[in-house]
Amino acid sequence: EPEVTQTPSHQVTQMGQEVILRCVPISNHLYFYWYRQILGQKVEFLVSFYNNEISEKSEIFDDQFSVERPDGSNFTLKIRSTKLEDSAMYFCASRTGILNYGYTFGSGTRLTVV
Amino acid sequence: SQQGEEDPQALSIQEGENATMNCSYKTSINNLQWYRQNSGRGLVHLILIRSNEREKHSGRLRVTLDTSKKSSSLLITASRAADTASYFCAFGGYQKVTFGTGTKLQVIP
Numbered sequence: 001e002p003e004v005t006q007t008p009s010h011q012v013t014q015m016g017q018e019v020i021l022r023c024v025p026i027s028n029h030l031y032f033y034w035y036r037q038i039l040g041q042k043v044e045f046l047v048s049f050y051n052n053e054i055s056e057k058s059e060i061f062d063d064q065f066s067v068e069r070p071d072g073s074n075f076t077l078k079i080r081s082t083k084l085e086d087s088a089m090y091f092c093a094s095r096t097g098i099l100n101y102g103y104t105f106g107s108g109t110r111l112t113v114v
Numbered sequence: 115s116q117q118g119e120e121d122p123q124a125l126s127i128q129e130g131e132n133a134t135m136n137c138s139y140k141t142s143i144n145n146l147q148w149y150r151q152n153s154g155r156g157l158v159h160l161i162l163i164r165s166n167e168r169e170k171h172s173g174r175l176r177v178t179l180d181t182s183k184k185s186s187s188l189l190i191t192a193s194r195a196a197d198t199a200s201y202f203c204a205f206g207g208y209q210k211v212t213f214g215t216g217t218k219l220q221v222i223p
Contacts, residue, residue, distance in 0.1 A: 033210065043157065043202060043213035056209045091157060102147050103204075103211070107156035 002026040006092050006106035013082055013113055021077045021109045023092030029104070030097040032075045034067065036060075036088040037108075043091070049075065082113045118203060118214030126220040133190040135217040137203030138183075146179055146186050146205040151216075157202070160188075195223045 005024040013019050025032050034046040047057040047067055054067065064086075066078045075094075079086055089110050093103040118139045127133055137146070145164050149157040163170045163179045163186065170177045176189040186205075190197055200218045204211040 035213075042215055043204075045210045045212065048209050089154075093157075102159040102162045103157075104159065105149075105157040110154075 002104070004092055004094055004104050004106035006090075006109050008109060009107065010110045011112070013111070015084060015113050016081050018078065018080050019082055019111060021079070021090050021092075021111070023075045023077070023106055024073055025075055025092065025094030026104055027073070028096065029094035031055075031095045032067075032069070033093040033095075033103065034077045035091045035093065035105075037091065038085075038088045046077070046090075079111075082111075084113050087111055087113045118205060118212055120201075120203060120214040120217045122217060123215070124218045124220070126222065127193055129193060129195055129221055129223050131193055133193050133197070133219055133221070135188045135201050135203075135219070137186045137188070137205070137214045139186075139203075139205045139212075139214075140184060143181075143205045144207045146177075146203060147211060148175075148177060148186075148188050149202045149204055149213075151200045151202065153199075160201075190219075193219075193221045195221050197221050 007022045032049040035043050037043045045058050047061045048055045064080050068076050089108045091108045092106040095103045120137045147162045148160045151157050161172045161177050163177050174191045179186045198221045200216045202216045203214040206212050
């Protein structure tokens with residue numbers, strides 16, 4: 001069964017550093033998403049991406065964050081100048097363009113900012 | 115903004131019993147989905163119910179949706195120890211979904 005692949009599975013970074021979280025969505029999917037889950041809390045929407053542009057973003061997704069689909073297969077989330085409170089599990093998801101189909105989530109990247 | 119609440123927050127049952135989890139939301143939706151998350155792992159899509167559907171089955175899962183009450187329930191029948199996980203509803207439209215607070219299910223062998 002097709003999978004969404006995320007790398008790395010765990011990343012530790014110093015506060016103030018930039019990190020790039022990588023995702024390979026399912027190849028025929030058209031919509032891409034980033035969500036995050038702070039330990040023990042809800043899964044929160046960050047951003048959706050379609051047709052090479054952001055279609056919607058949450059208030060969490062401020063200028064510190066950016067997304068890119070650089071080569072037609074990878075989908076990346078960049079976090080500039082990381083803060084302690086950015087520590088969370090970050091999930092990438094994708095879905096087809098067919099209405100009423102669920103999302104396929106990756107297994108997540110655990111980001112720890114120290 | 116949309117908010118979702120699930121109850122109970124935690125549920126502990128014996129293997130073989132049924133488990134029911136409820137989800138409530140506040141605005142109109144196109145569909146509602148249920149996901150499972152094993153501890154520290156990713157989210158696995160279980161089932162999607164459209165806003166014009168009232169009930170849907172998939173194996174041991176049964177989902178109901180009442181759009182007039184803005185609520186949904188997930189029933190897991192004949193639970194197994196391997197069903198131990200957190201279960202989340204996710205609802206919304208096509209640009210994004212909003213996740214509920216989750217129910218932590220423990221199935222005791």
